[in-house]
Amino acid sequence: MNRIGYLEVIAGPMYCGKTEELIRQVKRATIGKKHVVVFKHAIDIRYGKEKEIHSHAGMTFASELIHHAKDILKTVTKNTDLVAIDEAQWFGEALVPVVETLLQQKKHVIVAGLAMTFDRQPFAPMPTLMSIADKVTKLSSVCSICGNDAVFHKRITKGKTVNALHTDPSLVAKFSDNVYVARCRACYKKK
Numbered sequence: 001m002n003r004i005g006y007l008e009v010i011a012g013p014m015y016c017g018k019t020e021e022l023i024r025q026v027k028r029a030t031i032g033k034k035h036v037v038v039f040k041h042a043i044d045i046r047y048g049k050e051k052e053i054h055s056h057a058g059m060t061f062a063s064e065l066i067h068h069a070k071d072i073l074k075t076v077t078k079n080t081d082l083v084a085i086d087e088a089q090w091f092g093e094a095l096v097p098v099v100e101t102l103l104q105q106k107k108h109v110i111v112a113g114l115a116m117t118f119d120r121q122p123f124a125p126m127p128t129l130m131s132i133a134d135k136v137t138k139l140s141s142v143c144s145i146c147g148n149d150a151v152f153h154k155r156i157t158k159g160k161t162v163n164a165l166h167t168d169p170s171l172v173a174k175f176s177d178n179v180y181v182a183r184c185r186a187c188y189k190k191k
């Protein structure tokens with residue numbers, strides 16, 4: 001069989017295990033001797049400026065730090081089998097044509113990112129990527145109040161919107177884990 005492009009999207013709220021799942025798949029691919037490249041946005045400095053992606057439970061994997069979606073195409077080579085992109089929401093809509101190009105190049109692409117903003121709006125470019133994906137893995141977190149499955153995350157302090165982050169690097173300091181909590185449908189509006 002000829003190899004064809006394949007897109008998997010891993011989506012959900014904060015803490016749902018997107019990065020864990022991405023790292024799990026990337027590690028499996030390396031066991032299979034696949035050539036893997038992992039990307040994260042340079043704006044994501046929650047764990048310092050290291051060239052690694054991090055999960056909340058401490059898993060890590062080496063990654064390229066890039067500023068723009070199109071930087072992905074400069075790094076990927078003919079030999080690359082799997083392209084994995086974490087925190088895809090920071091790249092905005094510009095990521096969509098880049099993913100389309102990778103799929104035309106017959107790459108296996110895994111994109112992980114927030115399905116929604118903290119105020120429950122669809123977070124571009126994830127909805128578009130989910131609609132064109134071969135496979136969508138939608139994960140949920142654990143509600144910080146009742147322990148049910150949480151499909152949302154909520155900001156518990158005041159400030160500017162995180163949606164603006166990919167255009168305004170000065171907001172990065174506000175993107176901190178202790179500011180967001182996972183909430184189920186019943187508890188989203190509770191204090």
Ligand code: ADP
Nearest residue numbers: 014015016017018019020055056057141142182
């Ligand atoms: P994401 O990339 O989706 O933000 P991570 O893969 O970084 O998620 O982290 C997932 C891990 O976070 C879980 O396995 C668990 O250990 C931890 N965790 C912390 N808070 C929560 C929560 N509210 N719900 C689920 N997992 C949580």
Ligand code: MG
Nearest residue numbers: 018019054055
């Ligand atoms: Mg993550």
Ligand code: ZN
Nearest residue numbers: 143146184187
């Ligand atoms: Zn709840």
